[in-house]
Amino acid sequence: GAVVSQHPSRVICKSGTSVKIECRSLDFQATTMFWYRQFPKQSLMLMATSNEGSKATYEQGVEKDKFLINHASLTLSTLTVTSAHPEDSSFYICSAATGGYEQYFGPGTRLTVT
Amino acid sequence: QKEVEQDPGPLSVPEGAIVSLNCTYSNSAFQYFMWYRQYSRKGPELLMYTYSSGNKEDGRFTAQVDKSSKYISLFIRDSQPSDSATYLCATVPQGGSEKLVFGKGTKLTVNP
Numbered sequence: 001g002a003v004v005s006q007h008p009s010r011v012i013c014k015s016g017t018s019v020k021i022e023c024r025s026l027d028f029q030a031t032t033m034f035w036y037r038q039f040p041k042q043s044l045m046l047m048a049t050s051n052e053g054s055k056a057t058y059e060q061g062v063e064k065d066k067f068l069i070n071h072a073s074l075t076l077s078t079l080t081v082t083s084a085h086p087e088d089s090s091f092y093i094c095s096a097a098t099g100g101y102e103q104y105f106g107p108g109t110r111l112t113v114t
Numbered sequence: 115q116k117e118v119e120q121d122p123g124p125l126s127v128p129e130g131a132i133v134s135l136n137c138t139y140s141n142s143a144f145q146y147f148m149w150y151r152q153y154s155r156k157g158p159e160l161l162m163y164t165y166s167s168g169n170k171e172d173g174r175f176t177a178q179v180d181k182s183s184k185y186i187s188l189f190i191r192d193s194q195p196s197d198s199a200t201y202l203c204a205t206v207p208q209g210g211s212e213k214l215v216f217g218k219g220t221k222l223t224v225n226p
Contacts, residue, residue, distance in 0.1 A: 004157075006157075034213070034214075041122075041221075042218070043202060043216045043217065043218045043219050044158070044202075044216050046213055049213065091155070093157045093158070095157075101146040101148075101163070101206045102160060103160075103214060104160065105150075105157035105158045105159070105160075106157050107156055107157045108155065108156060108157045110155070
């Protein structure tokens with residue numbers, strides 16, 4: 001149980017385009033989903049927290065107009081990187097929580113912006 | 115001072131060794147403690163979680179929390195090459211869907 005999927009697992013896009021990443025909880029309903037970014041050999045950096053039906057809460061320094069988060073249902077959250085630039089290239093990971101302290105992580109999406 | 119400190123390693127041990135991974139934290143409000151394992155280019159996987167001080171065992175893994183010294187540990191017995199990964203400690207101040215505070219992670223390699 002507690003499986004979280006992400007799609008796509010890997011994406012390459014051109015600078016200036018937008019990319020959408022999906023995060024789904026497959027066998028449970030997630031009241032809260034989190035989006036992280038991870039640079040090589042670094043720990044996870046929380047970008048934003050989203051609750052179903054509410055606006056996401058962004059961490060300090062994260063541009064909400066650039067990283068659009070939509071938590072449309074209790075099993076789906078999406079992260080859209082708008083007008084992507086090479087510096088947005090990174091490993092993006094989502095996690096889902098059911099109201100307890102445990103977070104279940106997706107497998108991650110590797111974004112490369114050329 | 116960072117909220118959670120973790121030696122990034124890398125740590126390299128022979129197969130069968132006992133591995134000790136450690137973190138310290140600064141905020142006494144932290145109550146729940148977790149260990150995640152992350153293989154290269156994958157998302158973190160929850161290994162163990164503890165709430166109170168003391169030990170919790172699951173197979174070859176033992177998580178230990180000492181709240182008096184704000185020190186958390188993960189021990190791996192009879193380490194295997196498949197244990198090679200980055201291990202991240204994490205904590206939350208209290209129950210509920212709150213932000214996890216992660217350590218930087220320790221990269222472990224178990225050599226056959």
